[in-house]
Amino acid sequence: MSRSIYDLLAKGQKVLINGRQGQYQVIKALKRNVFQASTVGSKTPVIIKTEGSDPVIYQTEANCYGYRCVAESPYIRALHEVVDNDTDRCMVFEYLDTDLWSLRARAQELGQPFLKAAARSILEAVKAFSDMDGHFTALHTDINPNNVLVSKADSPKPIVKLADLGAIIPSEGFDDFRLQGVEIRAPEIWKGMLPRPPCQMWSVGVTLTHFFANRVIFGYWDQDCRVQEFPLEVNKSAWAIGKIIKLIGSVKRDEDPKYQLEFDLAELFVNQGLIEVGTLEEELAKVNAPEGCVDFIHHLLTIYDKTRPTAEQALQHPWLRNLD
Known part of the structure; x- marks a missing residue:
């Protein structure tokens, strides 16, 4: 002991x-x-x-x-x-100096060079999980700004590393409950699908969004109303799903039947205008995010998991390849 x-x-x-x-x-x-x-x-x-x-x-x-x-x-x-x-x-x-979330207030000051360095590093880390020495494909189910560590943030070559690998699982290797925190949870995980590598790409997109926006946008943190006939957890989940619909776009209704109520309620919240959030472009425009940066984040936040880019594909995005 x-x-x-x-x-x-x-x-x-x-x-x-x-x-x-x-x-x-x-x-x-x-x-x-x-x-x-x-x-x-x-x-x-x-x-x-x-x-x-x-x-x-x-x-x-x-x-x-x-x-x-x-x-x-x-x-x-x-x-x-x-x-x-x-x-x-x-x-x-x-030991690294800090984490991405602690630096969020300086996102605009650090600018595009830092954001690109952070994005590249996270994607390179994700690539490592795609082939675990030839044995299996794994994924990190908890990529968020607190798990992205940073040193020398003000230098031309900041050090950015992914941490907390206790959240690593084999692809499709967990079905006890829905993984990923509510803010970073991908649409397919909300639907009840088994976790696969695309879901971690979604969480990378949310992580970069929250860092650059200097606030949490996804999730149910701002929920200010609920349908009393339904359980609180159903209301919370529906609000988070509704956020995705408002920010990114409609979600195909092919969810596991046990989550149908969450999606029905999410559409109700959206259609009644109860979720006061704009599109991703509108929210990032509030912090003057460059057009190329917004396009890159939107690329990561592709709703349909089968067309969402892999880490290797995302690294080829024009915004990342442009050194400016």
Whole structure:
């Protein structure tokens, strides 16, 4: 049984983790299972992640780094080592300065060069999951601005990396419930389809939208009315689906019958003008998003999953290929 680093820090005790590659002095807790630490001697900052309340997610992430395509990718946060001894069970990751969501207020200041660098890096990371060393196709089900880490944001070559691989699953390998958070959930996942790589491309589009807009647009965060006869969760889901319809366009009604009520209610919300949001173009125009940038994001947010671009195809978009 490993010790609780969080509880020890809360009691004011010093915590030193002994790894094979070094010793790590824990500095502070970022979450109950995530800590900032310093490498003894070199003072190199690192991030420590323990099992926390979900050992399955922890082990999934650790297992991902057993694949060369992940471990060697410069676009995925590096894992320095896994510590597993009588005292501690944790992963030691490279440290990056911040995350995309924390930088959102500076999106316009950082401008197109940064946004392009971020988009390229995320797409390159997604490419790595398409062929897990020849074994299977995987996908990241939780790409959002908090999981995109950044260092040297103000430099000509910012470092942008995707993190939190505990949300990686094999393609079509999960049907217990609908994955992806409500803001980043793709239309086909709302319909009840099994998760496939296109759904992560949708979440990349939402991630870039929310970063550049400096606010959450998708989801049900702004829901201000509901149909009382229906459960709250149905109302919330319907509002989020309605948002997609308003922002991007109509969604083909081929959903799993158990989600029919959500889609019926979504269309009701839209037709009655209850969801006060414009089109994607109108919302991004509020922050003066360049036309090429809007076109690129719209490309990622293609409603029909079978025509949505792959990461490799998205990397060929003219806006990304233009170095200006």
